[in-house]
Amino acid sequence: MDSMSTGTCINAKTLCLEDFTCSTSFLFLETCFPFTVSATQKPENQEDCLKAAQQLQNNSLSTCRCLWRMKNQDNCLAIYWTIHSPYGFGHYDLGGSPYKEIVINKPWKFNHLDLLESGSVSQSSPDLCLKSTTLCTLNDKCNKLRLAYGEVCSVARCQPLKCQQELRVFFEQVADHYAQALLFCPCDDGDDACGARRRNTFAPSCASPTRDPHNCLMLWNMCLQDLLCRSRLADFQMHCIHMDPLVTCVGTQLHRCLKAYMGLIGTVMTPNYISNLSTEVAVGCSCRGSGNQLEECKHIQDSFSRNPCLTKAIKTQMQFYHQRLSKSSPPAISQE
């Protein structure tokens, strides 16, 4: 078992299976939640599932997590949700995030930025979104991963599922600051071309066509059926909504919220800017036909379009990149 998965749920499960009482509870729990391929039937009595879960409370399984870029992430997430599903606070509160806290602010630098600034690669329009696209093209890995999703998302060859998958690969493998430069590049007020590039750079017309938008509750249910989407949604809920009930939006929490926001891109709950000229974001769904669950539906919409911390995080990130990408930018600084 590779080093990445020590301390993750994969490791915790291996230890558990070596212990008789632990493995009986865990294997029973696996039948409660059809996340693992092997689980077929579902016990009628949910009570036994809760008892089995409670027996594992002091086991390392109930505090294990997964890592963003680990190998066989799906297995790890399946184990996490097998343990955590009994404890939900109702359908619309997913509890904690399966992803382990990550140290974020490693100092980074755009290579070739000097090349761009020296003007040797002629830059006709100073539009910073085009500039961040160029920076990605000049970086081998970013260019390769961007072309990979670009091809399966482009017009006349769009394959929505493959497009979503390649988008996820892009965000999981490219260095964060390149992905964020593309996603949160600042545009001058009224610069429609820049805003249009920013809004289409992740091929929404292919990845999440919103011809007749789903009801948000249906979209939520679809996401919960998918292991990865459920995990990214729980991460977003935890780091962009629950972590700050008094809505203070303080310090590093902003950056972690952006990481969670980016984690949703490429799932059915892919958010995007609402227009070329706005930095407000929303997920593509409507609340028509919600019946008595209009409040829950509106809550899903508001967690993207009326989320003060998310809005502040995006604005802060744009100011940062404005400073980093504009001509007179100081030498590389680690980003707090």
Add this chain to the structure above:
Amino acid sequence: LYFSRDTYSEKLYIDEPVGTPLLYVHALQDARGEVPHFRLGQHLYSTYRSQPHKNDWFQINEDTGLLYLNQSLDQRALEKLSARNGGFPLLTIYLQVFLSPKPLRESDCHWPSCAKVMLSVINTTMPACSSLKPREFCFLETGLSFRIRENKPPGTFHQFRLLPVQHLCPNISISYQLLGEEALPFYSDKDTMEVNMRHSLDREEKEKYELIAKCTVWEGLREEVVMVPFPVTVYDEDDSPPNFPNGINTANAVVEYKRKEGTVLAVLQVFDADVVPSSVDIPRKYIHTMLTSDPLVNEFFRVEHSPNETSYNSNGSRVRAMMHDYKLVLNRSLPITESHSFQLGVLVNDTDYQGPGGVLHLYFNVTILPVSIRFPNISYSFSVNRNAHRYAQIGKVCIENCKEFHGVNITYKLQSLSVNCTALGIITTPESTTGNLFVNDTSMLQRPECTGMKYLVIASDRQSKKQSRTTSTISVEGNFFPEEEGCPISCAVNKRRSECEECGGLGTLMGTCQWRQGDGKGISKNYSTCTPSLKTCPDGNCDAVESRDLHICPQDCIRGDIIGGHERGEWRGIKAGYGVCNCFPEKKKCFCEPDDDKEPLCDEVCR
């Protein structure tokens, strides 16, 4: 019984004394006489629900719903709880309050019979009263929102006082009220500071009350006012029977030329003032059945139900409702001989609605008219040039109303009435039920003795074998001139006007290809190309004749590679091209590039 909120919240400082009241939960009755008993979940939770902790600190009064501190929460206790929070600082403690007498499973907490309590933990002791700002005496930042079921008995659903802060600072004088409450179905009691309903509510009259709560705090002579939103959502009950908007429950449906499966013949609407069942549950709850035992009707007709949320105006505010469309649709293509009229009844049942009138009847008066295959009483005459190449499209024949027909399988045939000269063929275009006459044998045209042709044109419906005939006379014009030697068989191969107009190709009417000069603006639909006939190619449609042979119009029919700046047609062909598009049908390949791109000069390779 149901909670008036799905989440209650309050602030929690460290070392607040035992017995400190935290908040009241409120339950409203579904039926008079119901008495609520509140029970607290055994565990309290942090961010990670899988790490519940035994609840030693909080208690609830079973009858009044008052949540209070049973044991003071000190620094050590806080650290113990934080240890189980996955490494995050403990910001929130979650509790669960149950209503129903029989204990629900603890992990299954959701409205209406279980409410979440969110205590925002502040890692300091309670600040002195004097240091608190007026706002902190009045309201919390987490905001208020309430749920009241329509048609249920009125009751108390909120009390304004922030219990902990007013318990520790009793001499603060404070008052609350709802703005404009005189005209509202709610009122606030000055003494108990509770908010009550004057009477039960009707969602179909108003479903959202966007109220404002006003708090006034006096500190000595200074008076401070704080206002916050106080939204109340009225929850729906299926208490309105479905009805016919403007009373129409009958529609006529005539089937004539449009006999294709999927054709919508008529639509009837049913209005329902309720929004439950929601669009997810409607397929299960809103049932419709065709009241017929006639196998023909069941085989050839179906009813499609599509519910859409709508809204109407009710004294100044919008109220959501549902509009159900019932479409009568052809389930299979109807034979042209079929002739029949009947009334089809459809029963619509809102199974969720318990009262009378939950079942409605729709009626479709259906008339199926037979349709005849008949040529207009004219005989067709066309002309063809002796130099026309094979597949030149000479003209179209069409039975009466052919443009109207859908789902009817008409085919056209030719029978030659002239002995020494028969050069034409005919192909049917299914969508527009027309017959395309084209040159099929050019050798005949080149014989001097062949000066004209006469044909019998027969249109027949494959299913009913019904037929109609007419005659078509063709005059042969022009003198034959042998073609330029070495010309390609497809006009599309040529890349320049000169090459194009000196050659013929399959599909040419006069023996010479025609050059289309494009607008030369980037990748454009109007690209330059060489075509057998500007009328039919390229027009974005690989028609019945062109699809016979790729050499005729590869621009519209190519499925293979298109090299250079282009946009592919949705199924086939070149939708847009850059500069000149020319094709090599035998290689199934087309090129689009500006004409100035002559072959590169003989670069140094030649030395």
Add this chain to the structure above:
Amino acid sequence: GPRRAKLDCHLRTELVRVHELGLGHDSDELIRFQYCSGACPKVRSNHDITLAHLLRTGRLRLPTQPGRGSVRVLSHPCCRPTAYKAVSFMDVSNTWRTVDSLSAAACGCLG
């Protein structure tokens, strides 16, 4: 030696703006256009030796192409791509487009 290797047939990269490609696409995006260039060592086949000789001595008269200089004859293998790859970009209307076989992926001396 290495200096010599630089001249041999190999993959080169040029940063080109999409609107410079000459395919009619309009976009300011940069793409990495890769192509093959460099010398192919003469394969001492009898045919090539004879052909080079006949060309050099002018013994071989080449029919000219109308308006396009003399017809091309090669007396050695040519440095050409042996594999291609598609390139994708966003055009000015912010639509993702892909052009097949636009960039060379590998080079070789052919023929």
Add this chain to the structure above:
Amino acid sequence: GPRRAKLDCHLRTELVRVHELGLGHDSDELIRFQYCSGACPKVRSNHDITLAHLLRTGRLRLPTQPGRGSVRVLSHPCCRPTAYKAVSFMDVSNTWRTVDSLSAAACGCLG
């Protein structure tokens, strides 16, 4: 059509005396020397169209090769033999000689 195909890559024949071959053989016998030449328009790819455009517009600056002008770049497949055949003749001392792979047997657009 056939008239234009003559420009496309195909087999050509030239009657050459053996001593003109440049292989050092001495004989006045005539042999049929076959070689490949012509354009390859139908086999070009997007890569070729773009490369030709970049070359023509001067957008592609080619590094020069010492002593032999700019480095060779081909913006179209090259017309080269795809099969060879031997040629036999009697030299001045009336001995039969055979030169392997002297003449092209078939041509193709490569790369």
